[in-house]
Amino acid sequence: MVNLDVLAIAAHPDDIEITCGGLLINMSKQGRKTGALDLTRGEMGTFGTQADRDSEAIAAGELMGLSYRNNLSISDSAVAYNQENKLKIAQVIRDTKAELLILPHWEQRHPDHLACTKLGYDASFLAGLKKIDLNGEPHRPRKIIYISYSRTADFSFLVDISESFEQKCEAVRAYKSQFENRENAKRIFQPGLDVFEYMEIKAKFLGQIAGVKFAESYFIKESILIDDPQNMPIASV
Ligand SMILES: [Zn+2]
DSSP states (O other): OOOOSEEEEESSTTHHHHHHHHHHHHHHHTTOOEEEEEEEOOTTSSSSOHHHHHHHHHHHHHHHTOSEEEEEEEOTTOOOOSHHHHHHHHHHHHHHTOSEEEEEOSSOSSHHHHHHHHHHHHHHHHTTOTTSSOSSOOOOOSEEEEEOTTOOSSOSEEEEOTTTHHHHHHHHHTOHHHHTSHHHHHHHSBTTBOHHHHHHHHHHHHHHHHTSSOEEEEEOSSOOOOSOGGGOSSOOO
């Protein structure tokens, strides 16, 4: 089992690529061990068979340079916030010794996304309990960051993904059953926009705020501690 620097957890195959794919690609390029945990296999989606989606997720993971990908096969559109699911995720956290966790933002429209972020946080706590019914040594991620999903304001920090944006799109394109037919794709994601238009508009908007070509936005619940404000990026005036 690989020891991961970063583990992203999401409800459905392709959520990770679309939301935090740029950061995962950046970290992989820096030599970090990156991983993805999908809670469901997306079987409630309109397009594609389960076998299609399983093989697409593997291909997308390779395009992002992931060292690890796993799927807990929880029922799609029925991700329950319960102890059983917390322990399944906690076992993965222990197995991979993930140091940094990426979870969905804590306010969500889709109930699976909401359950995912709550489960991920609780699993991080439970994974550190010595007496809990899990295999392996106690382990907790040191840091949790939250990817914004549909939110476009009040984020805690931005990540420059200018160098990885094309690779991120390639990874999303691996989900052929979902996005190859762009007319179908417009029906899945957002009325009138396919996922590639959506990703480009959002990443450019966020990039423009940061003075770079493309960016992703993240949230944290703690403060950021710095040594020297004089070196902070993004000019004020
Ligand atoms: Zn999703």
